[in-house]
């Protein structure tokens with residue numbers, strides 16, 4: 647399994663996901679600005695991976711500011727630049743908050759070099775904890791499957807989208823190893839093809855049988871009884887259990903409901919936004935028109951056509967059969983289950 651994010655000798659190495667599956671190249675980040683650029687360009691992508699990358703970005707920013715007399719103000723600027731990269735995945739804000747709390751909790755007379763060491767340790771923990779969390783999610787998720795089935799997934803919620811193993815693809819990996827999943831249908835995921843370029847590639851690397859379909863084939867695949875469950879990742883989950891994920895997820899959930907197929911979401915607690923009541927308030931990133939009007943740099947629509955390009959949509963909780971977390975499987979009513987998670991978090995049990 648390729649490592650998406652690696653911290654080595656004070657440098658962040660990111661697997662450039664825009665080049666997959668054709669080229670395997672790593673980006674060497676020595677500055678927080680390069681990390682911010684990588685997040686914006688989707689060179690690193692997927693909610694947990696964005697969070698971990700931003701945490702290391704903050705370490706790089708702090709290192710640059712070691713001799714700055716106004717460390718406090720300027721590190722806040724670094725954090726803000728990282729926050730501005732992508733608006734939807736809450737893991738980004740969660741990771742930056744966790745890093746900044748190390749700074750806020752430090753004594754004012756603490757040596758900046760020691761503070762930077764603490765930040766580095768925290769970023770390493772964020773990444774290694776994510777990997778461990780994904781294994782737990784995968785074990786809980788695999789228990790939802792009994793007899794061998796085919797599943798459908800959308801976008802990429804795999805090792806590439808996390809610090810390792812993956813959320814939705816982690817469940818698939820685990821259930822496949824237990825003989826409970828026999829085939830994965832991967833939606834290509836227009837417009838940036840995370841399903842075709844990344845999910846299909848990731849599964850093929852491990853010889854997990856995968857069939858690539860275009861997004862508009864999902865309904866027919868369900869109608870023909872070719873899949874028995876859907877499993878996807880998430881970018882933000884609100885208190886009522888609404889889920890923001892890659893654009894097209896909502897359509898898949900509606901189709902699953904019509905065909906009476908369970909629709910599962912797998913995500914770590916860092917993807918829950920405990921400050922937001924419902925999905926109506928989730929900020930949805932809109933990306934450049936060229937992503938829709940062009941294909942590999944070639945215009946595929948009339949020049950200058952108006953385009954709407956939301957990168958995410960929100961699936962209402964009523965369409966979701968269960969949410970798989972590292973603390974177990976949440977079922978309706980989600981509000982109660984999510985509030986219980988929040989209470990544990992406040993008490994420090996999580």
Ligand SMILES: CSC[C@@H](O)[C@@H](O)C(=O)COP(=O)(O)O
Nearest residue numbers: 691692693801803807879880892
């Ligand atoms: C474990 S990744 C979960 C989500 O982040 C994933 O499904 C997704 O929507 C990624 O979108 P992307 O725009 O590629 O960052």
